[in-house]
Amino acid sequence: GAVVSQHPSRVICKSGTSVKIECRSLDFQATTMFWYRQFPKKSLMLMATSNEGSKATYEQGVEKDKFLINHASLTLSTLTVTSAHPEDSSFYICSARRVIREGELYTGELFFGEGSRLTVL
Amino acid sequence: AQSVAQPEDQVNVAEGNPLTVKCTYSVSGNPYLFWYVQYPNRGLQFLLKYITGDNLVKGSYGFEAEFNKSQTSFHLKKPSALVSDSALYFCAVSRRALGSSNTGKLIFGQGTTLQVKP
Numbered sequence: 001g002a003v004v005s006q007h008p009s010r011v012i013c014k015s016g017t018s019v020k021i022e023c024r025s026l027d028f029q030a031t032t033m034f035w036y037r038q039f040p041k042k043s044l045m046l047m048a049t050s051n052e053g054s055k056a057t058y059e060q061g062v063e064k065d066k067f068l069i070n071h072a073s074l075t076l077s078t079l080t081v082t083s084a085h086p087e088d089s090s091f092y093i094c095s096a097r098r099v100i101r102e103g104e105l106y107t108g109e110l111f112f113g114e115g116s117r118l119t120v121l
Numbered sequence: 122a123q124s125v126a127q128p129e130d131q132v133n134v135a136e137g138n139p140l141t142v143k144c145t146y147s148v149s150g151n152p153y154l155f156w157y158v159q160y161p162n163r164g165l166q167f168l169l170k171y172i173t174g175d176n177l178v179k180g181s182y183g184f185e186a187e188f189n190k191s192q193t194s195f196h197l198k199k200p201s202a203l204v205s206d207s208a209l210y211f212c213a214v215s216r217r218a219l220g221s222s223n224t225g226k227l228i229f230g231q232g233t234t235l236q237v238k239p
Contacts, residue, residue, distance in 0.1 A: 004164075006164070034226060034227075042231065042232065043211065043229045043230060043231040043232045044211070044229045046226060046227075046228070049226055091162075093164055093165065095165075095227075109167070109170075111167075112157075112164040112165040112166070113164050114163055114164040115162065115163065115164045117162065
């Protein structure tokens with residue numbers, strides 16, 4: 001199946017620093033990627049939709065100046081947590097959408113990265 | 122607005138017994154329904170999806186799910202549970218096809234921990 005790579009898998013940083021997480025689709029092009037945040041034993045909260053070549057669409061309540069998203073190419077989206085604080089500590093997961101054309105029908109499937117655990121001290 | 126509910130935080134079942142993980146949804150129009158599994162500190166793995174057609178959908182690792190429109194449910198089932206099935210399971214819904222020009226973003230349920238005991 002398709003592979004989505006997320007890096008780093010773990011990162012520990014000091015409060016006030018910025019952290020960048022990368023999400024790459026390794027064997028397909030993804031015009032759309034999604035960023036999720038997951039709290040311990042909790043569901044995934046959709047943070048934003050990353051669109052190649054345009055601005056990301058943020059979900060209600062997500063600070064776009066805090067969580068900067070850049071989708072500079074068809075295979076890479078980055079999430080930067082700016083001026084990180086302990087409450088930003090979480091498991092961040094990305095997913096990439098692969099669109100498949102079957103005749104006249106377009107279908108799609110999401111592939112998820114392995115997640116990045118951020119710990120802010 | 123679309124939403125997904127997984128009413129059980131945890132499901133416990135003995136190995137070899139059948140298992141059911143419940144999911145109900147709320148969405149306007151035709152739903153696109155998915156099940157994913159997550160192992161500790163890992164990303165999500167796709168199990169199966171319902172787009173159209175047969176209400177009984179078969180997926181990976183022997184799992185299946187039944188779409189019930191009248192009850193707005195999409196319960197995950199497996200005839201005989203394995204200890205290795207122990208994980209966190211997520212039901213998700215999309216209002217549009219993932220391949221459409223709309224982003225077709227997924228909304229997830231809160232997750233159900235499946236514990237299969239030997």
